[in-house]
Amino acid sequence: MKSYNILKKLNESKITVVIRGDTIEQAEKIVAACVNGGVKSLEITFTVPKAHHLLEKIREKYDSVVVGAGTVLDSETARLAILSGADFIVSPHFDVETAKLCNRYCIPYLPGCMTINEMIHAIEYGVTIIKLFPGQLFSPSIIQNIKGPLPYIQIMPTGGISLDNLNTWLDAGATLVGVGSDITYPAKDDHYDRVEKLASKFVRMAIQNGK
Numbered sequence: 736m737k738s739y740n741i742l743k744k745l746n747e748s749k750i751t752v753v754i755r756g757d758t759i760e761q762a763e764k765i766v767a768a769c770v771n772g773g774v775k776s777l778e779i780t781f782t783v784p785k786a787h788h789l790l791e792k793i794r795e796k797y798d799s800v801v802v803g804a805g806t807v808l809d810s811e812t813a814r815l816a817i818l819s820g821a822d823f824i825v826s827p828h829f830d831v832e833t834a835k836l837c838n839r840y841c842i843p844y845l846p847g848c849m850t851i852n853e854m855i856h857a858i859e860y861g862v863t864i865i866k867l868f869p870g871q872l873f874s875p876s877i878i879q880n881i882k883g884p885l886p887y888i889q890i891m892p893t894g895g896i897s898l899d900n901l902n903t904w905l906d907a908g909a910t911l912v913g914v915g916s917d918i919t920y921p922a923k924d925d926h927y928d929r930v931e932k933l934a935s936k937f938v939r940m941a942i943q944n945g946k
């Protein structure tokens with residue numbers, strides 16, 4: 736999928752679900768619950784054991800979903816993820832070599848940034864969507880402050896996004912949000928039906944927000 740199409744799908748999805756799991760099997764069940772709940776974008780973190788195998792499985796099984804790799808700390812991991820089928824790469828920080836590698840493969844890179852300085856540096860290396868991380872350290876109004884000097888920037892707050900603040904972040908101008916534990920926490924007790932219900936609630940609320 737071309738970079739432009741992936742960015743368009745991320746823009747449309749409004750939510751990407753950050754998948755963590757103690758085992759690949761657990762992560763796979765979380766993925767299934769999220770897809771059943773209507774999620775269109777997933778981020779498989781490289782804290783999941785054998786995360787690249789899960790990327791391959793998702794690529795084979797769910798063609799309507801965009802799937803990225805998360806917690807990518809270096810360009811070696813980014814390359815493994817891309818060759819395993821990742822549509823986009825997410826990091827908790829900005830890494831120049833990862834940015835260059837993603838540009839080489841025409842894959843969007845969404846690095847974690849906290850300051851304007853980091854954001855401008857990332858944009859200079861071709862980044863379109865910045866992951867504002869950790870999101871819980873900021874108030875949604877920061878998006879307007881960032882967009883003053885950087886009007887074209889796209890922001891994906893991640894960390895601490897809940898059903899209570901989702902609309903506030905989207906109303907404030909977030910392009911999309913990254914949601915992890917507020918959707919996936921029931922998986923620790925094997926309650927995948929609850930993961931599906933939460934995923935569905937988040938997706939419905941986000942879609943409603945765009946209307």
Ligand SMILES: O=C[C@H](O)COP(=O)(O)O
Binds near residue numbers: 753894913914915917
């Ligand atoms: O890297 C992203 C986080 O793991 C997601 O944070 P969260 O669980 O607070 O949504």
